[in-house]
Amino acid sequence: xxxxxxxxxxxxxxxxxxxxxxxxxxxxxxxxxxxxxxxxxxxxxxxxxxxxxxxxxxxxxxxxxxxxxxxxxxxxxxxxxxxxxxxxxxxxxxxxxxxxxxxxxxxxxxxxxxxxxxxxxxxxxxxxxxxxxxxxxxxxxxxxxxxxxxxxxxxxxxxxxxxxxxxxxxxxxxxxxxxxxxxxxxxx
Amino acid sequence: xxxxxxxxxxxxxxxxxxxxxxxxxxxxxxxxxxxxxxxxxxxxxxxxxxxxxxxxxxxxxxxxxxxxxxxxxxxxxxxxxxxxxxxxxxxxxxxxxxxxxxxxxxxxxxxxxxxxxxxxxxxxxxxxxxxxxxxxxxxxxxxxxxxxxxxxxxxxxxxxxxxxxxxxxxxxxxxxxxxxxxxxxxxx
DNA sequence: GAACTAACCGGAGGGTGCCTCCGTTACGAT
DNA sequence: ATCGTAACGGAGGCACCCTCCGGTTAGTTC
Numbered sequence: 001x002x003x004x005x006x007x008x009x010x011x012x013x014x015x016x017x018x019x020x021x022x023x024x025x026x027x028x029x030x031x032x033x034x035x036x037x038x039x040x041x042x043x044x045x046x047x048x049x050x051x052x053x054x055x056x057x058x059x060x061x062x063x064x065x066x067x068x069x070x071x072x073x074x075x076x077x078x079x080x081x082x083x084x085x086x087x088x089x090x091x092x093x094x095x096x097x098x099x100x101x102x103x104x105x106x107x108x109x110x111x112x113x114x115x116x117x118x119x120x121x122x123x124x125x126x127x128x129x130x131x132x133x134x135x136x137x138x139x140x141x142x143x144x145x146x147x148x149x150x151x152x153x154x155x156x157x158x159x160x161x162x163x164x165x166x167x168x169x170x171x172x173x174x175x176x177x178x179x180x181x182x183x184x185x186x187x188x
Numbered sequence: 189x190x191x192x193x194x195x196x197x198x199x200x201x202x203x204x205x206x207x208x209x210x211x212x213x214x215x216x217x218x219x220x221x222x223x224x225x226x227x228x229x230x231x232x233x234x235x236x237x238x239x240x241x242x243x244x245x246x247x248x249x250x251x252x253x254x255x256x257x258x259x260x261x262x263x264x265x266x267x268x269x270x271x272x273x274x275x276x277x278x279x280x281x282x283x284x285x286x287x288x289x290x291x292x293x294x295x296x297x298x299x300x301x302x303x304x305x306x307x308x309x310x311x312x313x314x315x316x317x318x319x320x321x322x323x324x325x326x327x328x329x330x331x332x333x334x335x336x337x338x339x340x341x342x343x344x345x346x347x348x349x350x351x352x353x354x355x356x357x358x359x360x361x362x363x364x365x366x367x368x369x370x371x372x373x374x375x376x
Numbered sequence: 377g378a379a380c381t382a383a384c385c386g387g388a389g390g391g392t393g394c395c396t397c398c399g400t401t402a403c404g405a406t
Numbered sequence: 407a408t409c410g411t412a413a414c415g416g417a418g419g420c421a422c423c424c425t426c427c428g429g430t431t432a433g434t435t436c
Contacts, residue, residue, distance in 0.1 A: 010432055013384060034222070036422060047386025052424065106301065113294065117356065157357070157364060161349030168305065176345060183371025198403055201413060224393055235415025240395065
């Protein structure tokens with residue numbers, strides 16, 4: 001590793017990076033994941049060359065935004081594990097996941113679709129959220145509210161599907177979530 | 189309604205319309221719903237001006253492709269009602285829906301997201317698919333395999349969610365569908 | 377504080393796609 | 407065959423993408 005790699009980022013570079021990320025979140029929320037990069041650079045008050053040096057592709061910028069969303073969702077899972085008891089963390093997390101998706105107008109699902117599933121970033125995000133989902137699943141299975149054969153992948157897929165299904169109709173979340181939970185419960 | 193509206197379309201116009209639609213389906217499948225319109229026009233061997241006269245916006249072209257997909261899914265529902273018995277049409281249709289989505293690499297869901305939910309086209313497609321979904325749901329509820337309080341909207345949302353969840357992992361469809369069906373069954 | 381330099385900036389320019397305009401062409405009626 | 411007009415389609419202006427490279431600045435050393 002060269003000396004350059006070890007030197008901390010300059011203050012102006014750090015500041016611009018953060019402004020670009022912040023403005024990208026707003027722009028993606030307002031205009032979708034294809035919001036013009038020149039517009040994001042203008043809002044951040046930097047040149048288009050600066051945007052491209054911090055984020056060499058649109059995907060890189062989308063990925064940074066997605067990473068923050070994954071971080072948020074994972075933090076929520078562990079928070080709910082601390083607060084809830086008797087297998088309720090899972091339901092609360094799925095609800096929270098759907099609400100998060102609705103508040104960000106489907107951006108999270110869109111970003112998930114455009115990020116290459118073979119990329120390191122995707123693998124890291126997936127590991128991270130699998131850890132969090134695994135924790136709430138284990139607790140629910142231990143409490144007997146979810147049948148033992150449900151895997152972490154199953155839970156993630158169903159949660160993702162729920163968030164897409166209810167993204168434009170959040171008032172349906174409770175009912176659809178209850179059907180899902182009934183389906184995951186150990187069957188007589 | 190004016191005379192112009194009543195006159196049948198010219199032969200060259202009909203031919204070009206169909207070629208554009210056919211090439212758009214291929215292009216959207218290969219490159220996503222944002223495939224360049226100039227490329228679609230080239231493949232159809234027409235001018236970009238001709239494309240814009242038949243489809244004044246990208247959304248108009250996407251809508252025409254989406255309409256065909258909705259037609260396919262509805263036809264399948266009625267087909268399955270003829271073939272299946274004892275409440276099995278619903279499960280078969282949900283499975284078929286997910287397979288259809290996978291074979292079109294998520295294009296259907298993408299198109300669904302971009303089409304304005306307030307548009308006439310969206311309302312027509314929604315009425316159409318609600319009719320088909322209502323038919324398979326009624327049959328399943330009559331057979332006792334789905335609880336009475338599940339609405340057509342619920343079924344459509346869950347089916348859509350399932351297709352998104354399994355679009356990139358069709359091998360998980362059977363298991364996730366069985367959880368969904370367990371959740372929809374009348375509870376003891 | 378000065379000097380040095382590597383990191384950082386940012387706008388111009390070429391390329392692509394979008395979309396309209398208007399001269400040209402082909403279809404259908406007579 | 408002729409005529410009217412619906413339909414065609416490519417040029418051009420604009421926005422956005424993305425790289426290049428000359429200029430600027432932050433941070434380190436003395």
